[in-house]
Amino acid sequence: MLNAADTARRAIPSVDRLLRLERVAALIARYGKPLVVETVRAALDDHRAALQSRATIPFDEQAFVDACESRLAAQIRPALQPVFNLTGTVLHTNLGRALLPREAAEAVVQAMTRACNLEFDLGGGARGDRDTHVGRWLTRLVGAEAATVVNNNAAAVYLTLNTLAQKKEVVVSRGELIEIGGAFRMPDIMARAGCRLREVGTTNRTHLDDYAQALGPRTAAIMKVHTSNYAVQGFTAAVDETELAALAARHGLPFIVDLGSGMLVDLERYGLPHEPTPREALAHGADVVTFSGDKLLGGPQAGLIVGKAALIRKIKKNPLKRALRVGKMTIAALDAVLRLYADPERLGGRLPTLKWLARPLSDIEAQAGRVMPAVAHALCAKAEVAITRCMSQIGSGSLPVDLLPSAGIAVTGGGRRASSFPEKIAAAFRALPVPVIGRIKESTFILDLRCLDDETGFVAQLDKLRL
Numbered sequence: 001m002l003n004a005a006d007t008a009r010r011a012i013p014s015v016d017r018l019l020r021l022e023r024v025a026a027l028i029a030r031y032g033k034p035l036v037v038e039t040v041r042a043a044l045d046d047h048r049a050a051l052q053s054r055a056t057i058p059f060d061e062q063a064f065v066d067a068c069e070s071r072l073a074a075q076i077r078p079a080l081q082p083v084f085n086l087t088g089t090v091l092h093t094n095l096g097r098a099l100l101p102r103e104a105a106e107a108v109v110q111a112m113t114r115a116c117n118l119e120f121d122l123g124g125g126a127r128g129d130r131d132t133h134v135g136r137w138l139t140r141l142v143g144a145e146a147a148t149v150v151n152n153n154a155a156a157v158y159l160t161l162n163t164l165a166q167k168k169e170v171v172v173s174r175g176e177l178i179e180i181g182g183a184f185r186m187p188d189i190m191a192r193a194g195c196r197l198r199e200v201g202t203t204n205r206t207h208l209d210d211y212a213q214a215l216g217p218r219t220a221a222i223m224k225v226h227t228s229n230y231a232v233q234g235f236t237a238a239v240d241e242t243e244l245a246a247l248a249a250r251h252g253l254p255f256i257v258d259l260g261s262g263m264l265v266d267l268e269r270y271g272l273p274h275e276p277t278p279r280e281a282l283a284h285g286a287d288v289v290t291f292s293g294d295k296l297l298g299g300p301q302a303g304l305i306v307g308k309a310a311l312i313r314k315i316k317k318n319p320l321k322r323a324l325r326v327g328k329m330t331i332a333a334l335d336a337v338l339r340l341y342a343d344p345e346r347l348g349g350r351l352p353t354l355k356w357l358a359r360p361l362s363d364i365e366a367q368a369g370r371v372m373p374a375v376a377h378a379l380c381a382k383a384e385v386a387i388t389r390c391m392s393q394i395g396s397g398s399l400p401v402d403l404l405p406s407a408g409i410a411v412t413g414g415g416r417r418a419s420s421f422p423e424k425i426a427a428a429f430r431a432l433p434v435p436v437i438g439r440i441k442e443s444t445f446i447l448d449l450r451c452l453d454d455e456t457g458f459v460a461q462l463d464k465l466r467l
């Protein structure tokens, strides 16, 4: 006698039989055999596991193939999915930081799909230097003698310190021992670069004399780190770059400035708060300046090192440069972005980062008015929806205290809901075909519309919102 469980188990077809089904054969044609076989096996395992708890589930061939189909579709989906960044943080490290202009994307495609003069001198027909491509623009835009490019600013700082100060001391103010996003901590980078950190001053006040007294035979450099993700306020004192540069020069030491963001043009020109530029740091006497490519500059992930030719030459000769160098995709994108800087008049309209940062409040408010009814309709009567004023951040450690007035949509449970309601709303928006990422402030879910580019696409998918 067979019991119900045995009967149900026997009704399960073999993998071979399933693979011969017309619909499964179509899946093999589309996804390739190994992935389909793996998926069919996994789905069968799940069905058997389900039988353990409920012996009477019948095997439904159509439903089984449907399940395999959606598993395969999910598996084959590209790893990096587009999302709507409505967090209010323009340069969001977890959402990919700067969005590049189309010119950069096209340059990358070209560099990837065709052979190019990456390290080839087309004039002399000999081996070239990959740094020359962006070097020619960088030096001109920041007024530096020379430039080189590595994987990111963390690598730029690391390589600079390792080259100029290995086994020696680097003098830094206690007010500037930064941590950026967990893993990048100045004292740790120093240690890994093989240098000894010589801290001077206090958290809130450091004077020129503190630096002067720390200098000795073991000193290799004086360093200033831009406190890009926090501000020390109140009873404070810091030594400006000009004085530090002069002190370093008197002792024959290089003066290094880690700027972090390092915008190439004056942001005030676009109605934004001032952010120190590499040009200013160099004009103040810095010998080497490091900054990121994908923060305010609005380019690809990269670390830019600019400064005195002799020091850049040394940095480039460090064998670690090879380990930290950038690929042709980065060079193509960076070159395309730097070329846009040649015309500051049009930069605001061409560089996405600048466009989003300088976007007029009236424009964002008008957009909020347009999309608000669709959001309210999608949430039916399940939540209260209102247009709200909010504050955007630049992000990625730029201008930590300067917030930009913005507008968006606020969703609340209207007092009747559990405290987990905002999380539920956030999860529902993340589950949309193009996930929408907002932020939760107290008990409100906020969609800051500053960076909403594809308004039509955003509205069109709202009917799929499931709460």
Ligand SMILES: *Cc1c(COP(=O)(O)O)cnc(C)c1O
Pocket: 152, 153, 154, 155, 157, 178, 180, 184, 225, 226, 227, 228, 229, 258, 259, 260, 261, 291, 292, 293, 302, 303, 396, 397
């Ligand atoms: C962001 C930042 C870094 C790290 O730059 P990445 O490009 O993220 O590697 C280092 N120093 C400062 C001051 C920064 O702001």
